[in-house]
Amino acid sequence: MKKANATLFFNFNLLGWTLALALSLSANNVTTAQCVMICNDLVQISLDDDCQVEILPDMILEGNACPNGVFQVQAKINGAWVPGSGNFVATSAHINLTLEIRVKDLVSGNICWGYAHFEDKLPPVLDCNDIFLNCAITNYTPAYILDVLNVSDAYPSVDENCTSTTLTYIDTWFDLGCSGTINGFSDISAYVIRKWTAVDQSGNSATCNQYIYFERRHGVDVIFPPDVTVDCTDPNASPSITGAPYVVDFGLHFDVWPNGTYCELNGTYQDLKLVICDGTYKILRTWTIYDWCLPTGPQNPLTHIQIIKVLD
Template structure:
């Protein structure tokens, strides 16, 4: 018979094994056993920053099922943290099962203790994280989760309860570093109300930029704009486009280098608006252009691109207005194309002359 039969009535028969006499009776199944607590024998330790309400009730069992567990009393055995570094709280509990049976009371003891004073660790934050979450340098609880964390407090929350008997404060000294980077020297002062001792500690908090800029370039072409002066070939001092640069924290300085020297910058400062190939210019063909992006903290990125110097200027044809030609006895004459030239020219070089008859 188990708890599922509780409340049911059975017809029971008892037989005497010696005489064979029998009797009958009705039996009703009931639950008369109360719940039983597993009361802790030793005090339950609890940090002073926590409320005793977070300590669960003692475990309880019952043969058919517990209906309620109720705290019936609470009192202090020792409420002075400073005399022995603990506060003792006693709680009384009773449990009632689903059939109304009430347990014997259970008494558990909570020992509230306080830690020795500790201080937050030094912190180094990336400037990009600080730009998105300025809360990370605040003197608040360190959680490690950027949207909510601060740079820590004494005990990191474990020294803040009523019975902890600590009080703390801080002062900050800010020092600028490169670009948007900076350092905070945070001086913590902790007062122990039990011993009247004062503890101090300096915490260093840094916001740094250690990430190089991102630099993107594309190949490009320029036209030869310096005419050839034999034996020198035509060259170009054309425009070099600026790269695409991104940096999470600081301003960036861009340098552009060509095989004939550093570019002549359009803004007179750096290559953020592009620049020009310096004299004597680059000859026709492919050349390597080197870009260097450096942020305010000295982090730099270097990449290379290619420029093709091309001749996109058509020759200027100049011909004789009138050319006299003598025919031979067959009525023919051989005339070379160069014969009609009267100073044709090109910025680079003339390859050949061609001439055709105009109808």
């Protein structure tokens, strides 16, 4: 009996390609199987100085089970996962919101889900500048200082990263004697420490102290009222009508009489009435200004006669 001879032919190129593909698929399956992603159930994330934050994979993932992964972080907004590419960026629109977040490995296709709560934890930044006023100014509200005196530093500057702020203040008053000093400044009659507080919409707050110094004025700074003429039909010679001694600052007159200012100046007057004829007379009003912080001498007290004519 003859034995049949059989010859086997192998296509080694085809065999090699098939083997390589099988090994590749096996490796990918192993990688996919080994890449087990776990997302944190809930993370707290704070926005930065620019009121935004890019959500990075390591903020959401527990550990790094996919060392060769290429990740994308998305958030579910109105039922849609955004963004289409790149990572989700939270802004002020997401403050105090809890969003569903997913991390996707673009290599293996694995996905895990979790939640992120977004907060603004950065307080406002306040910058207070001190203010110098003369001691005859009795209204020192921020609105008056800004709108009437045109002092731009009336309010502190506020730098807030995300939301609007509410400003409030509390004043503490301090009186100084003639030789008193504060923060290296002398000749100060009094000062106020104005504590400003700014609170943003997330409840973060910051404070700063503003000093308002009331600079002392002396008798030589006082300007006496001019002579005036008053109609006898309304012969009101009150200093509120005919004028009182004052000092000038910020282009405005600030009376030092009556003695309701913070200056150590005492102002008084005495009237002498001289009748000229029926219905016509003069008032010689002698003003006296005494400076409590200077010794008595030729220039202290100061006197001035104001002539008030009342004509028929």
